[in-house]
Amino acid sequence: MTIKLLPDDLINKIAAGEVIERPASVVKELVENSLDAGATRVMVEVQEAGKKLISVADNGSGMTEAETKLALQRHSTSKITSADDLFAIKTLGFRGEALPSIASVAKMELAPNPAGQGLTAEVKTLFYNTPARKKFLKSNATEMGHIGDIIAKYALARPAVAFRLTADGKVLLNSPGTGNLLDAVLAVYGPELTRELVPVDHPFRSGRVHGLISRPTISRLDKNYETFFVNGRYVKNFLLNRALEEAYRTLIPNGRYPVAILFVEIDPAQVDVNVHPTKREVKFADNTMVMQAVREAVQVALEVTGKDMGADAGIDAGGEMVEIGSNDQLPISGFETGLQTLITASNSESTELSVDPAQPLTPIYQLMPTYIVATDGRELVLIDQHAAHERTLYDQLSGKKTAGASQILLVPETIELSVGETLALMSNLDNLKCFGFEIAEFGSNSFIVRAVPAVSAKIPAKQLLHDIVTELLEEGGSTQLEVKKENIRKLVACHSAIKAGERLTPLEMAGLIRALFLTENPLTCPHGRPTMIRISQAELTKMFGR
Amino acid sequence: MEFNCEKKELQTGVSMIEKIVSTRSTLPIIGNLLFEAQKNSIKISANNLEIGMELSIKATVSKEGSALLPAKTLSGIVSKLPETKIGFKLGENSTIKINYDQSHFNLHALPADEFPALNKVKEGKTFNISPETLHSMIKQTIFAVSGSEEKYVLTGVLLEAGKSSQAGDQTNVRLVATDGYRLAKRGEKIELKSDPGISVIVPAKALSELAKIIDGRDKGEVKIHVSNEQISFRYDDVYLVSRLIQGQFPDYRQVIPKKSATKITLSASEMLRAAERAAVIAAGSANVSAFEVRGGKLYITANTPDVGSVTEVIAADVKGVEKARVSFNIRLITDVLNVIDAEMVTLELGEGLSPGVIKPEGQTEYLYIVMPIRTQEAA
Numbered sequence: 001m002t003i004k005l006l007p008d009d010l011i012n013k014i015a016a017g018e019v020i021e022r023p024a025s026v027v028k029e030l031v032e033n034s035l036d037a038g039a040t041r042v043m044v045e046v047q048e049a050g051k052k053l054i055s056v057a058d059n060g061s062g063m064t065e066a067e068t069k070l071a072l073q074r075h076s077t078s079k080i081t082s083a084d085d086l087f088a089i090k091t092l093g094f095r096g097e098a099l100p101s102i103a104s105v106a107k108m109e110l111a112p113n114p115a116g117q118g119l120t121a122e123v124k125t126l127f128y129n130t131p132a133r134k135k136f137l138k139s140n141a142t143e144m145g146h147i148g149d150i151i152a153k154y155a156l157a158r159p160a161v162a163f164r165l166t167a168d169g170k171v172l173l174n175s176p177g178t179g180n181l182l183d184a185v186l187a188v189y190g191p192e193l194t195r196e197l198v199p200v201d202h203p204f205r206s207g208r209v210h211g212l213i214s215r216p217t218i219s220r221l222d223k224n225y226e227t228f229f230v231n232g233r234y235v236k237n238f239l240l241n242r243a244l245e246e247a248y249r250t251l252i253p254n255g256r257y258p259v260a261i262l263f264v265e266i267d268p269a270q271v272d273v274n275v276h277p278t279k280r281e282v283k284f285a286d287n288t289m290v291m292q293a294v295r296e297a298v299q300v301a302l303e304v305t306g307k308d309m310g311a312d313a314g315i316d317a318g319g320e321m322v323e324i325g326s327n328d329q330l331p332i333s334g335f336e337t338g339l340q341t342l343i344t345a346s347n348s349e350s351t352e353l354s355v356d357p358a359q360p361l362t363p364i365y366q367l368m369p370t371y372i373v374a375t376d377g378r379e380l381v382l383i384d385q386h387a388a389h390e391r392t393l394y395d396q397l398s399g400k401k402t403a404g405a406s407q408i409l410l411v412p413e414t415i416e417l418s419v420g421e422t423l424a425l426m427s428n429l430d431n432l433k434c435f436g437f438e439i440a441e442f443g444s445n446s447f448i449v450r451a452v453p454a455v456s457a458k459i460p461a462k463q464l465l466h467d468i469v470t471e472l473l474e475e476g477g478s479t480q481l482e483v484k485k486e487n488i489r490k491l492v493a494c495h496s497a498i499k500a501g502e503r504l505t506p507l508e509m510a511g512l513i514r515a516l517f518l519t520e521n522p523l524t525c526p527h528g529r530p531t532m533i534r535i536s537q538a539e540l541t542k543m544f545g546r
Numbered sequence: 547m548e549f550n551c552e553k554k555e556l557q558t559g560v561s562m563i564e565k566i567v568s569t570r571s572t573l574p575i576i577g578n579l580l581f582e583a584q585k586n587s588i589k590i591s592a593n594n595l596e597i598g599m600e601l602s603i604k605a606t607v608s609k610e611g612s613a614l615l616p617a618k619t620l621s622g623i624v625s626k627l628p629e630t631k632i633g634f635k636l637g638e639n640s641t642i643k644i645n646y647d648q649s650h651f652n653l654h655a656l657p658a659d660e661f662p663a664l665n666k667v668k669e670g671k672t673f674n675i676s677p678e679t680l681h682s683m684i685k686q687t688i689f690a691v692s693g694s695e696e697k698y699v700l701t702g703v704l705l706e707a708g709k710s711s712q713a714g715d716q717t718n719v720r721l722v723a724t725d726g727y728r729l730a731k732r733g734e735k736i737e738l739k740s741d742p743g744i745s746v747i748v749p750a751k752a753l754s755e756l757a758k759i760i761d762g763r764d765k766g767e768v769k770i771h772v773s774n775e776q777i778s779f780r781y782d783d784v785y786l787v788s789r790l791i792q793g794q795f796p797d798y799r800q801v802i803p804k805k806s807a808t809k810i811t812l813s814a815s816e817m818l819r820a821a822e823r824a825a826v827i828a829a830g831s832a833n834v835s836a837f838e839v840r841g842g843k844l845y846i847t848a849n850t851p852d853v854g855s856v857t858e859v860i861a862a863d864v865k866g867v868e869k870a871r872v873s874f875n876i877r878l879i880t881d882v883l884n885v886i887d888a889e890m891v892t893l894e895l896g897e898g899l900s901p902g903v904i905k906p907e908g909q910t911e912y913l914y915i916v917m918p919i920r921t922q923e924a925a
Contacts, residue, residue: 217695217698218696219696253695396830396831396832399831399850399851403922404921404922405832405834405873405919405920405921405922406919406920406921407727407875407917407919408899408901408917408918408919408920409726409727409917410724410726410727410728410729410796410801410901410915410917411726411796411800411801413726436920438920451920453832454832454833454834454875454919454921455832457727457832457833457875458693458694459694460692460694460696460697460700460726461726462696462697463694463696463697511829515829515830518830518850518852518853
């Protein structure tokens with residue numbers, strides 16, 4: 001074995017492996033350089049989701065011809081000069097690895113503006129010399145979604161900087177750079193969501209938490225709308241998410257998440273950003289203090305909005321007054337599950353518990369209220385209400401007649417999406433139509449919904465579509481048509497089904513069980529999880545040691 | 547505090563008010579009922595911070611005062627008490643002694659001043675309406691509200707009092723509810739001293755509690771007060787107050803179809819029974835049922851693979867184009883037929899996929915709009 005030093009070129013490629021994963025990583029590094037150069041205008045243009053061209057033009061301090069040459073060398077940077085600086089980092093980049101890394105896997109040009117102000121960086125044919133990495137790139141829509149996400153995060157992080165993102169000639173995002181966070185949020189998320197946000201501003205021992213959070217009247221399916229910036233840097237830190245969610249606990253349903261754009265300003269000595277090469281992760285010297293600060297900041301802001309609304313709407317939101325088995329139902333009917341019709345009238349009147357031989361299983365009780373406790377007179381059965389309903393809807397969506405049935409809306413609704421969501425929706429539009437959605441483009445990043453799948457008519461159209469798009473975006477998606485279609489079928493079934501925690505009347509439970517046993521495979525949900533667990537007499541005997 | 551009252555009075559009061567008590571709150575104090583003894587009556591109040599209620603029952607008060615009693619425990623006791631005089635006495639250590647015949651309970655009470663006071667509507671717009679009319683209006687609209695908190699304004703019912711801006715609408719009180727797929731509108735012309743100009747969204751929960759209070763009552767009037775944030779209803783000795791839902795209710799006037807291609811009149815009960823039978827089959831296929839008018843009859847059909855199919859035929863008086871064919875969610879049809887009081891109903895269908903309109907025959911006050919379903923067969 002001969003040990004030798006690696007050539008620079010190879011070192012750069014290895015480093016690039018860590019830093020440059022996909023076109024979005026290039027965009028991130030270039031945008032950070034623009035911001036560190038003091039730019040107030042950053043214009044990003046991509047072609048073919050960045051695979052063909054990524055161009056970032058800014059009006060920052062720029063470079064001279066000579067500097068552009070040095071910048072492409074490894075560990076060259078203007079941002080720090082000594083190790084001491086590492087502990088008081090105020091710039092976004094500092095390693096001096098970005099540009100050489102990019103240059104090692106793509107054709108790169110740095111063109112200073114002749115006037116001496118501003119720089120245009122162009123990256124062409126990314127990964128031309130690393131075919132393995134190129135092969136692992138996802139579809140254009142997915143890669144573009146990542147780029148949109150990066151620009152959105154910076155537009156939020158730097159409201160004073162005007163960002164423009166253009167993809168193949170189409171403007172996807174345009175933030176005005178007024179310095180007002182609300183304007184930036186408007187550009188990223190649209191007016192509807194912006195209206196539902198309330199300001200947060202809360203000092204704590206080592207800094208300040210400020211930004212915008214959603215009223216408890218809206219919520220999202222995933223944490224992607226929880227955005228945190230620590231000293232202006234976009235970070236992922238599950239402790240921050242947890243602190244935020246704790247403040248919303250009891251205010252929004254389980255399994256749904258708030259929208260937040262929160263800035264944590266903290267003494268740089270209290271935070272370590274040098275944890276991960278892409279610098280998304282941070283470590284705090286005192287986790288508890290930061291978590292408490294976030295939690296308190298959110299609680300205070302929510303309390304203020306609660307008072308605005310005349311009464312504390314949050315405390316009893318979803319407060320349930322109807323108990324299972326009580327005959328005193330609200331006279332609001334029909335909208336819940338519409339399953340009761342499967343039941344004969346005589347069954348509804350009998351108050352005594354007896355096993356109905358005409359029923360595959362007789363419901364006894366709704367536990368937590370998430371599981372239906374049922375029996376056929378011999379075995380004890382626990383049914384997951386969501387999985388069971390999901391299975392019945394999935395089968396209905398596979399049926400010839402109901403697969404594409406569309407329930408038309410009384411008033412068409414407009415829905416506003418982020419860049420990534422728009423692309424995810426666009427690339428699945430035909431499949432969504434197959435299952436009954438009627439959706440049309442309505443200006444930039446907004447869509448008009450005219451109809452939803454007939455099986456989904458108990459869920460508000462906007463919520464349904466938003467939840468589905470959120471998942472499409474997360475999954476990235478396959479390029480195979482059949483796989484895509486099957487995926488949409490599952491998503492529609494999942495998001496139209498009753499959720500854990502929803503109360504059902506005894507009639508609805510019995511109806512759900514009947515409907516479940518009409519399906520092709522009553523024992524599992526479309527994702528393959530069990531819909532029911534059976535406990536036999538033998539097992540009970542064994543457990544009780546009889 | 548010391549008083550005695552008839553068990554019947556007490557039970558009526560407690561069972562009416564305990565329904566708005568919240569037990570799943572982060573604020574345990576609101577799981578209590580506030581008892582206030584004054585002169586010769588007892589005032590009982592509950593407040594779940596969204597809806598508040600207050601009512602009085604007759605009693606012989608020997609010592610005025612107040613106390614908080616746990617609602618669920620008290621209601622459990624009261625419903626099982628014998629039909630006799632029940633005595634209440636607040637003793638030392640804030641214990642309430644409830645005695646009857648030769649037996650007694652000792653119940654732990656809390657001091658009354660910890661209870662969040664009912665925020666009453668002091669100023670604002672007002673009008674009166676008969677309990678019978680109001681009950682019927684609520685019954686015919688409330689079922690159409692949205693069940694999803696995500697669509698908050700639609701979890702309430704729009705209440706309008708005053709002249710309608712819609713041409714030809716003679717009503718001066720209206721309730722409108724919609725979940726985005728169907729819409730129920732009930733108007734009424736009542737005597738109003740002046741035009742109150744009210745347009746607010748009332749939480750369905752408040753109206754459903756009110757409906758229980760005025761159910762079967764035909765005397766007197768319900769006094770309604772509306773401020774910017776709240777609405778209150780006073781009937782007899784009962785006072786109900788709720789916060790309003792803030793936001794923009796969809797403009798219902800826009801969705802009311804101006805004309806129809808086919809108008810059929812048929813028996814409401816026959817249509818309901820036919821629809822309920824069809825619903826048994828349709829439940830297996832997203833409740834989709836096809837409606838077709840031909841040969842002076844209405845055909846309702848549904849089919850579910852592996853289960854079967856149904857064809858219901860109902861005699862109808864048909865005006866306009868025959869062979870109209872459109873699909874609806876059958877649950878949205880049975881919902882409205884269940885609350886219509888008339889013997890005959892009219893069903894109006896437009897061209898293609900325009901909405902269906904159901905009305906009681908000869909009545910203009912009630913209107914139900916249901917959006918159709920596009921099926922692949924039709925496309």
